[in-house]
Amino acid sequence: MRVVQIPTLFDNYTYLVICEKTGVCGIVDSPDAEATWKVIQKEGCDPAAILSTHHHLDHVGGNTDLVRRKKMAVYGGTNDSGRIPELTRPVKEGDTVQVGSTVFNILDIPGHTRGHIAYVAINEIPSPLGGDPIKRDHLHGGQGEGAVFCGDTLFAGGCGRLFEGTPQQMVESLTKLKNLPDGTKVYCGHEYTQKNLEFAKTLEPNNKALQRKYEEVLKKRERGEATVPTTIGEEKSYNPFLRWDSPELIGSLKKKETGLKQDPVSVFAAVRALKDRF
Numbered sequence: 001m002r003v004v005q006i007p008t009l010f011d012n013y014t015y016l017v018i019c020e021k022t023g024v025c026g027i028v029d030s031p032d033a034e035a036t037w038k039v040i041q042k043e044g045c046d047p048a049a050i051l052s053t054h055h056h057l058d059h060v061g062g063n064t065d066l067v068r069r070k071k072m073a074v075y076g077g078t079n080d081s082g083r084i085p086e087l088t089r090p091v092k093e094g095d096t097v098q099v100g101s102t103v104f105n106i107l108d109i110p111g112h113t114r115g116h117i118a119y120v121a122i123n124e125i126p127s128p129l130g131g132d133p134i135k136r137d138h139l140h141g142g143q144g145e146g147a148v149f150c151g152d153t154l155f156a157g158g159c160g161r162l163f164e165g166t167p168q169q170m171v172e173s174l175t176k177l178k179n180l181p182d183g184t185k186v187y188c189g190h191e192y193t194q195k196n197l198e199f200a201k202t203l204e205p206n207n208k209a210l211q212r213k214y215e216e217v218l219k220k221r222e223r224g225e226a227t228v229p230t231t232i233g234e235e236k237s238y239n240p241f242l243r244w245d246s247p248e249l250i251g252s253l254k255k256k257e258t259g260l261k262q263d264p265v266s267v268f269a270a271v272r273a274l275k276d277r278f
């Protein structure tokens, strides 16, 4: 599996997931068919499926134009039936999607929207004996480098706004992502990292991993480079929306809200409310 990252609109990312064995590719979240198609032609891959994470127009706005150019399956969450254009294959947690030889597990991750799903690529590791590849199941703690396409649920250094869900739902969704192996690459829907980390620094000014990451991100942005993908392991070290058990983060929140409860949902909700006003 090879991932090609396409900047679309102002700060969106579209991804081509190319199966190197067959040349077939899947398109994750395209708002701009023309920009996506140019890269498909340049790569010389054969698009077989659109993998939509959620119904927002800046993720699915290219679907109709893309299926007009090439008839293909369109996947999306069952709870997004009727609002993802051209959806032909509604899927839910427990389902798998195959594009070429790449297999994705579906996770339901509501919160940003009620129909939001993630596509978790199952890593294939060549067998040392030359037989069939050993598939490592990334829902159950393999060690290899898998990948998750998580739309607007988890961002580098942040998470999506709660348009259609509750803090409780979002904590459950983020916990599913947090439980993926640390090496899992995080391919999210937007380039929001710098602003996200500036907010994170207000809550954990002494977090060394956060300081290092912020310096790295500033340099990348100066060079006009993408800061995505990151990894689950990295996100756990500095993303305030995954750090509901951090004493420094909780201490910062308590300075603003003395009666704050310390359970994950209350801590998450307090962080989200502050970020909404940042």
Ligand SMILES: [Zn+2]
Pocket (backbone or CB within 6 Å): 054, 056, 112, 152, 160
């Ligand atoms: Zn969205």
